[in-house]
Amino acid sequence: MSTVNVENRNRYALITGATSGIGYELAVLFAQDSYNLILVARCEDRLQEVTNKLKQLYSVEVTPLAVNLFKSTAAQEIFRATSDMGIQIDVLVNNAGQGEWGPFAETALERDMDIIQLNVNAPVALTRLYLPEMLRRNEGRILQMGSEAGTMPMPLLSVYAATKAFILSFSAALSEELRDTNVTVTALLPGATDTDFFHKAKQDDTVTYREKPLLTPEKVARDGYEALMKGKNRVISGARTKLHVFEGEWLPTEKVASDARKLNEPSSKGGGEKWPVHAASMEERESIMGETGSISGDRKRR
Template sequence: MENKHVLITGATSGIGYELARLFAKDGYNLVLVARNEENLKHTAQEMERLNSAIHTHIIPADLFEKDAAQKIYDKTTQLGITINVLVNDAGQGEWGRFIKTDLEREIALVQLNIVSLISLTKFYLREMVERNEGKILQLASSVSKAPSPYLSVYAATKAFVLSFTEALIEELEDTEVTVTALRPEATDTDFFHKAKAENTVIYKEEDLYTPEEVAEAGYKGLMDGENVVIPGFKNKTQHAMNTIMPDSAIAANMHKKMESSTKENGREQSSHAASQRERKTINTERAGVNGDY
């Protein structure tokens, strides 16, 4: 019996890369999507070394572009590949006061985080329902239900992803197709650097989840057919608190986390904080534009 195929966007770094490793270990053939072709080739080689029984396809595509999702779908159709699992991991953010951030950049984020995700979901979900078989993992976020000053557009796009996913779950109730929303807390990928948010309180002063932790939780939840996956005790606790707090209080709390850190260079840092900085620097070498928060 031929191995099943999984298509992963943002597959060369961060959470997407770690998910690719988990699928490869379990014998899934991989369709890897990202912008940089050389990184895709390198990742494909790594995955085939991890499990020589699988094969990989790479599709260089820039999901900021309006026709990218259609091109990806057309390519898998041309290759005769059935996508059994779709992982919509690719996503970016932009830090700053909304009145000062760049409008074109934020419109591009909506294209990446929402429009491309909708499009890929539409293309492959139709086939899954026709076969009555398939799984989709959508990268939402802990901020999907947390209005977030300085990340206002990003948080709003993730609120869309969660709402969209929960609606699809209900629509698909009488099928064997499942859709899962993964809602990680702040994760140690290059998201903060790409969003220009590396000086925020949450990045400099709080413990971040690792991409491996988030991917493992998401993978298990996807395979178990869970509706929503919230990795980590701290994340679950914050989620529980958010369900009883008014949105204004949640926004005020997020404001404190997302503002610039007051711990400037020259002040004494704890050994824990120093190790945190070192770990983040190391992980940035593997992380890329598609790590999610």
């Protein structure tokens, strides 16, 4: 049981993708700081599990919203739900995101469209819906989940990296637009982090995942949370990430692309040993490859 932060106990943070990886660790940090939470993800069971745990541990209000951000109307659905509950959002965390590994000509078009919807359209729409209220109050914080991938072309993960480049550009422009207000926008740029992301993206046999040191979601969340609370425009998590971002922004594009490709190539290491099975990513892959061919399938029942 942590001490109550009186300043925050009537405040609400809305976090997308709050049931796993970096989003979950962010939810813990907000709860520890006495923020009430609106948690968004698809899997109702896991949402309920996280809701119960955070309520019990930190005595904050936690409201789960099972919404599939692959749907084009998802942001409006979330906004309507919080408005109907009379809840004012003080902090918006656009964290949910996915990628898809593979040569662009071979990835499923629907999957790429889903990823653009989730990584770009959903955060833009949520930001557009919640920002005017924050400006009216002249108070609010927005965390946009970027990535080191947003600073470089990434062969074999091309659509994903491009979505994150969008987020970085969008966040930097908004930060400048909001410079004279008390509303801040912070872009978080993690490097490769050991979460279910790699399994969902079919990226877990790559050099990056098998051979390179990975960040922990706890560290990334902590870096993002601290920068958000300080109102910083951008934070890069991890020393190796800082080097990658520096290279991405300063070296010739062709060199950066060819280096990034090497990291995304299949690894020769590992000898076929089994990786831990993650229920969420197994289901993600099944919904993509499944007999129905449904890609945007509703996974609320998991």
